[in-house]
Amino acid sequence: MSEPTRILLDESRIPRNWYNILPDLPAPPPPPLHPATLEPVAPDDLAALFPMELIAQEMSEDRFVPVPESVLDVYRLWRPTPLIRARRLEKSLGTPARIYYKYEGGSPSGSHKPNTAVPQAYYNAREGVRRLTTETGAGQWGSALAFACAQYGLACEIWMVRASYDQKPYRRSLMKVYGATVHASPSAVTTSGCRILTDDPGCSGSLGIAISEAVEAAGAADDTRYALGSVLNHVLLHQTVIGEEALEQLALLGETPDVVVGCTGGGSNFAGLAFPFLRERLAGRMDPVLRAVEPAACPSFTRGTYAYDFGDTAGFTPLMKMHTLGHRFVPDPIHAGGLRYHGMSPLLSHIHELGMIEAEAVSQSACFEAGVRFARTEGILPAPEPSHALAVTIAEAQRCAESGEEKVIVTALCGHGHFDLPAYERHLAGRLEDFALPQERIDSALADLPGV
Amino acid sequence: MSEPTRILLDESRIPRNWYNILPDLPAPPPPPLHPATLEPVAPDDLAALFPMELIAQEMSEDRFVPVPESVLDVYRLWRPTPLIRARRLEKSLGTPARIYYKYEGGSPSGSHKPNTAVPQAYYNAREGVRRLTTETGAGQWGSALAFACAQYGLACEIWMVRASYDQKPYRRSLMKVYGATVHASPSAVTTSGCRILTDDPGCSGSLGIAISEAVEAAGAADDTRYALGSVLNHVLLHQTVIGEEALEQLALLGETPDVVVGCTGGGSNFAGLAFPFLRERLAGRMDPVLRAVEPAACPSFTRGTYAYDFGDTAGFTPLMKMHTLGHRFVPDPIHAGGLRYHGMSPLLSHIHELGMIEAEAVSQSACFEAGVRFARTEGILPAPEPSHALAVTIAEAQRCAESGEEKVIVTALCGHGHFDLPAYERHLAGRLEDFALPQERIDSALADLPGV
Numbered sequence: 092m093s094e095p096t097r098i099l100l101d102e103s104r105i106p107r108n109w110y111n112i113l114p115d116l117p118a119p120p121p122p123p124l125h126p127a128t129l130e131p132v133a134p135d136d137l138a139a140l141f142p143m144e145l146i147a148q149e150m151s152e153d154r155f156v157p158v159p160e161s162v163l164d165v166y167r168l169w170r171p172t173p174l175i176r177a178r179r180l181e182k183s184l185g186t187p188a189r190i191y192y193k194y195e196g197g198s199p200s201g202s203h204k205p206n207t208a209v210p211q212a213y214y215n216a217r218e219g220v221r222r223l224t225t226e227t228g229a230g231q232w233g234s235a236l237a238f239a240c241a242q243y244g245l246a247c248e249i250w251m252v253r254a255s256y257d258q259k260p261y262r263r264s265l266m267k268v269y270g271a272t273v274h275a276s277p278s279a280v281t282t283s284g285c286r287i288l289t290d291d292p293g294c295s296g297s298l299g300i301a302i303s304e305a306v307e308a309a310g311a312a313d314d315t316r317y318a319l320g321s322v323l324n325h326v327l328l329h330q331t332v333i334g335e336e337a338l339e340q341l342a343l344l345g346e347t348p349d350v351v352v353g354c355t356g357g358g359s360n361f362a363g364l365a366f367p368f369l370r371e372r373l374a375g376r377m378d379p380v381l382r383a384v385e386p387a388a389c390p391s392f393t394r395g396t397y398a399y400d401f402g403d404t405a406g407f408t409p410l411m412k413m414h415t416l417g418h419r420f421v422p423d424p425i426h427a428g429g430l431r432y433h434g435m436s437p438l439l440s441h442i443h444e445l446g447m448i449e450a451e452a453v454s455q456s457a458c459f460e461a462g463v464r465f466a467r468t469e470g471i472l473p474a475p476e477p478s479h480a481l482a483v484t485i486a487e488a489q490r491c492a493e494s495g496e497e498k499v500i501v502t503a504l505c506g507h508g509h510f511d512l513p514a515y516e517r518h519l520a521g522r523l524e525d526f527a528l529p530q531e532r533i534d535s536a537l538a539d540l541p542g543v
Numbered sequence: 544m545s546e547p548t549r550i551l552l553d554e555s556r557i558p559r560n561w562y563n564i565l566p567d568l569p570a571p572p573p574p575p576l577h578p579a580t581l582e583p584v585a586p587d588d589l590a591a592l593f594p595m596e597l598i599a600q601e602m603s604e605d606r607f608v609p610v611p612e613s614v615l616d617v618y619r620l621w622r623p624t625p626l627i628r629a630r631r632l633e634k635s636l637g638t639p640a641r642i643y644y645k646y647e648g649g650s651p652s653g654s655h656k657p658n659t660a661v662p663q664a665y666y667n668a669r670e671g672v673r674r675l676t677t678e679t680g681a682g683q684w685g686s687a688l689a690f691a692c693a694q695y696g697l698a699c700e701i702w703m704v705r706a707s708y709d710q711k712p713y714r715r716s717l718m719k720v721y722g723a724t725v726h727a728s729p730s731a732v733t734t735s736g737c738r739i740l741t742d743d744p745g746c747s748g749s750l751g752i753a754i755s756e757a758v759e760a761a762g763a764a765d766d767t768r769y770a771l772g773s774v775l776n777h778v779l780l781h782q783t784v785i786g787e788e789a790l791e792q793l794a795l796l797g798e799t800p801d802v803v804v805g806c807t808g809g810g811s812n813f814a815g816l817a818f819p820f821l822r823e824r825l826a827g828r829m830d831p832v833l834r835a836v837e838p839a840a841c842p843s844f845t846r847g848t849y850a851y852d853f854g855d856t857a858g859f860t861p862l863m864k865m866h867t868l869g870h871r872f873v874p875d876p877i878h879a880g881g882l883r884y885h886g887m888s889p890l891l892s893h894i895h896e897l898g899m900i901e902a903e904a905v906s907q908s909a910c911f912e913a914g915v916r917f918a919r920t921e922g923i924l925p926a927p928e929p930s931h932a933l934a935v936t937i938a939e940a941q942r943c944a945e946s947g948e949e950k951v952i953v954t955a956l957c958g959h960g961h962f963d964l965p966a967y968e969r970h971l972a973g974r975l976e977d978f979a980l981p982q983e984r985i986d987s988a989l990a991d992l993p994g995v
Contacts, residue, residue, distance in 0.1 A: 096619040099551050167548040168631075168922045179620075179694075197649055199922025201961070241919045242631075261713075264964035267971055268918050466720050467693045470620045470651025509653070509961040512716035519719055 096178060098191075098340040100171035105163055106335040108155035109328045112366045112438070115154065115373055120441035121412040124399065129543060132409045139310050140317045142218040145211065148325040156328060158210070165209045165242050169198045170332065174340035174501075179468040181488065188491035189346070190484060192504040193337045193364060196471065200265065202429075202506030203360050204235030204320055207329035211318045212239035221314040222246040226276065226301030229255050229428035230262025231474075231506060232320030237271035250276035250284075250304040253296035255428070261510045276301040283307050297421070298432070299404025306407060321357025322402060322411075322436050330363025337501060338367050346499050348379040350487055353503040354479040355383040355392065355450070356429045358436030364503040369447060379501075381448040383439070384479040386458075388526045389422035391415055391435045392443060392450035394533055399543035400434060410543055413440040417536030423526035425455050426514035427475035433536070454525045457482045459518035462508065474506040475514060548630060550643075550792040552623035557615055558787040560607035561780045564818045564890070567606065567825055572893035573864040576851065581995060584861045591762050592769040594670040597663065600777040608780060610662070617661045617694050621650045622784065626792035626953075631920040633940065640943035641798070642936060644956040645789045645816060648923065652717065654881075654958030655812050656687030656772055659781035663770045664691035673766040674698040678728065678753030681707050681880035682714025683926075683958060684772030689723035702728035702736075702756040705748035707880070713962045728753040735759050735857075749873070750884070751856020758859060773809025774854060774863075774888050782815025789953060790819050798951050800831040802939055805955040806931040807835040807844065807902070808881045810888030816955040821899060831953075833900040835891070836931040838910075840978045841874040843867055843887045844895060844902035846985055851995040852886060862995055865892040869988030875978035877907050878966035879927035881958075885988070906977045909934045911970035914960065926958040927966060 113119065122131035134146045141149075148156060158166070177190040195203035215223055223245055227233030233249040240247035249271050256263055256275040266273050276296045277284040281304040287294050294300075309317035319326060341348065351368050353361035365381045372378055385392055391414040400415040402408035414435040416422075422431040435443075442448055458475060461482035466472045473481060484502045491498050508515065517523045565571065574583035586598045593601075600608060610618070629642040647655035667675055675697055679685030685701040692699035701723050708715055708727040718725050728748045729736040733756040739746055746752075761769035771778060793800065803820050805813035817833045824830055837844055843866045853870040854860035866887040868874075874883040887895075894900055910927060913934035918924045925933060936954045943950050960967065969975045 095554050097554060097621075099553060101551060102547050102549060168627075169549075175620075199918075199924075205922075238922055260968070261961070261964045264968040264971075265924065268915055268924060268964075268967050270919055463720055466651075467722055470690055472651075472717065472720060509713070512713045512720075515720050516712070516716040519716075 094176070096176050098174040098343060100336060100339060102167050102171065104336070104339060105166050105170050106158065106332045108157055110331040110335060110367050110370060111151055111154055111156055111328055112369065114152050115370055116442070117445065120438055123409040123411045123437065124543065126406070126410055140306065142214045142220060142316060144214040144218065145325050148328055149323060159213060162210045162213050166332070171336045172197060174337055177469055180465060183464065183468045184485065184488050184492060186488040186492040187495060187497045188488040189497065189499050190488055191341070191499070191501045193333055193501070194471065194504045195333065196504060196507035199238045200231065200234040201509065202231045202235065202474065203330060203333060203363060204232050205238060206332055206363065207320065207326045207359065208235040208239035208318070209242065210329050212236070212243045212245055215316050216243035216245055219314070220245065220316045222248060222312065223316055223318045224248045224305040224308045225318045225320070226250045226298060226305045228252050228298050228431065229259055230266065231429055233271070233273070234262050234265045234269065235320070236318055237266040237269035240271065241269045247271040248308060249273050250278060250301040252276055252298060252301050253294070259510065276304050278304060281307045297404060302403045303405050303407060321359040322434070324438050326359045327362040327366070327436060327438055330359045331366050333363040333503065334365060334367030337364060338371065341501070347377045348501040349498040350380045350382060350500045352382045352384060352480045352484050352487070352500065354430060354476050354505070355385050355435065355439070356432045356476065358439040360503055360505040362436060362439050365448065382483060383448055383450045384483045385450060385452050386425050386427055386430050386479060387452040387454045388425045388528055389416065389431055390452040390528070391433065393452045396537055397440060397444055398540055400540055402434060410541060411437045413437045414443065416533055417539050419539045420533070420536035423528070425526065426511060427458065427479065429476045430479065451483055453479055453482045456518070456523060456525050459515065459523060461485050462515065463518070471504065472508040473504055474508040475511055477503060477505045548628050550626040550795060552788060552791060554619050554623065556788070556791060557618050557622050558610065558784045560609055562783040562787060562819050562822060563603055563606055563608055563780055564821065566604050567822055568894070569897065572890055575861040575863045575889065576995065578858070578862055592758065594666045594672060594768060596666040596670065597777050600780055601775060611665060614662045614665050618784070623788045624649060626789055629921055632917060635916065635920045636937065636940050636944060638940040638944040639947060639949045640940040641949065641951050642940055643793070643951070643953045645785055645953070646923065646956045647785065648956060648959035651690045652683065652686040653961065654683045654687065654926065655782060655785060655815060656684050657690060658784055658815065659772065659778045659811065660687040660691035660770070661694065662781050664688070664695045664697055667768050668695035668697055672697065672768045674700060674764065675768055675770045676700045676757040676760045677770045677772070678702045678750060678757045680704050680750050680883065681711055682718065683881055685723070685725070686714050686717045686721065687772070688770055689718040689721035692723065693721045699723040700760060701725050702730060702753040704728055704750060704753050705746070711962065728756050730756060733759045749856060754855045755857050755859060773811040774886070776890050778811045779814040779818070779888060779890055782811045783818050785815040785955060786817060786819030789816060790823065793953070799829045800953040801950040802832045802834060802952045804834045804836060804932045804936050804939070804952065806882060806928050806957070807837050807887065807891070808884050808928065810891040812955055812957040814888060814891050817900065834935060835900055835902045836935045837902060837904050838877050838879055838882045838931060839904040839906045840877045840980060841868070841883050842904040842980070843885065845904045848989055849892060849896055850992055852992055854886060862993060863889045865889045866895065867992070868985055869991050871991045872985070872988035875980070877978065878963060879910065879931065881928040882931065903935055905931055905934045908970070908975060908977050911967065911975060913937050914967065915970070923956065924960040925956055926960040927963055929955060929957045
């Protein structure tokens, strides 16, 4: 037992600052634009939706943003998270590579999402907000925000895509246990929901519709704001606790990574792990490859274009320059619901455009195969989202088995798969589809870009 | 952040020995009896079902039994588990009590069960066994054994009560992800299953039937043995890692407990936490009250009798002297499936009879109320089983709020409730039953005792 399997830090080592990568970039990312004026969005444009402190963080040029004491106090419930050496996985692969995974599934709601849900609830509460609204697909973000709101006495109202509301009841129930109100979207409680239900009473919903409802509800009440679980700069900022802790844990072992791998949907999990490593690389202290992994069914980095586009399907949000498949693109129903987003974080897109990170797409079946192999060796059942990163991690380790290279691979295991077992069951029964994505479908969606 | 919230130990602190309480008791427990001869069971009587090392542990008089290196190596995946100060729960109760919970839900299968599943799989593998069989109700034990078998290359065959197999598919899927074969019980693959299906093709099964099938399958093949997840001495022995770690964690804080609380079904979770504290009490080093909490719907300690009875419904097992409601007693369908057992560990029953532990029964609704309060304050969603202990912990802390006593309460949070969300949903909707248990039902079941 000389070298530890789980590298733990005591809670005095929770990062006291979030890391803002903006000042370390050679060029700033293109600004978000107001869709009417095509002028850069000003802080006041966002004040109906977000508290001022989050708007300030969204635009901050400070390298480090202090984590408030009250947020640290909630982080203590599960942070620092363990960095775990995947010895049994390595052994099953016969690889000389050393694989480490940063496990975020031990958080209250079971993913990395509370890292940003908690500060978002905190800043809203501090500015007198009484209620937060949001949308959720399968419910990872919704359950994280419901938990965070319970910590600060905020009401929480969540629009959950009806298809998931009906078919994935477990996370819906978890949100309610935490005290949130959960609406199936489209709902009869908003104007936009009513309008859709009038046209199509059986509508099964979409993330775009749910966003419209949550934004409408936030705009309609003075004491209410809206919260978003990925994509935006302040969300990525909050997630950097993952990478800061991982850096410290690797340093305790005397390890420097050769490859850092994470899955990307909106980008917050990958950025949370990768940005602190990128800072160290820019400073010349290490030289890891940073690899983003996305689903082959929703390949914004690898098959999308880098252009101004809307963040939502309906076209209500500011225009953001990002890797996108077009805001009208509807991904096939893969089980990694958290990665089914047509766009990508503008900040991460910019960094990709600067050539600082790589991207790769993998198929659904490869991910579930990786997930099963991981569960049987390491015990933890991974969610379908981080299974994307595991598939690439395993492929890298297998290449090392052939070449003999002793690479150090670090990956983000951003959530457990306890609520995804029906998908595993289908995979084991050989009934899980791999979706083909013909180029015409992408071309057709990209034809709808706003053309800014 | 002076006093920590989560008390972590690094993996060099995983206990190197399991604690066997037998030599510290003033009198030995009555022996199990062979049902035919009524003579004490001999090791050879058990050899068709268990490997010799586990039979030796079952009867061992050694105070400490070393944990094999290979078992330590698997324990490292999640042990030591955290001891967590429930500050937010305390605050919501306005209590001066200090509440600590030992959290076992971070294990691969989400409960304390792998603590014994891993050594059971190890000893079987070492003695050349190729396959283990077992029964499972809701699946906590089955998923733990499936995981453990995957670590040692053993096949694992599980009979799962059909009602749960159909209604609780998530843990069934988890067992399959770990590589186990899962049969709905009664099944057509055993003689006893076929016999029941012939009489009643729609039979929804019972734990008693599932035990019969698993035992039959183990007896029918030379390379196959049977594994049990609670009740027996060697199972309780393996679970003492919980209490040993908790003792060390409390010592780091300079705390000594006034009350130790755990839920009891077969008794392994409670004994695992309580036995090391009982040893310390017997040695005069502390004086905690040890309180076992059972469901009001299955009150073997508080309303059963202390007598020789069968461990299973069909009457195949040795006769064990224990607190029992009678082996024909069928508890109402409370959601804490892990506590629906007519009997109680013979060792724990003996210790209760010696007056060394207290017992208390609580209603299902009180447990779910405690579970919701805990989730909203501490973040972790508790399984219905440990919610029994939480209900009593909260009541104790509320009494402290009235009396001003600063008691130190330690409880076992032996698993998460991720697979129990439909029950929480029913609780929140006010649709969860509290079952009355008329004395006549107990009297009638006790009339069937073997009368030894």
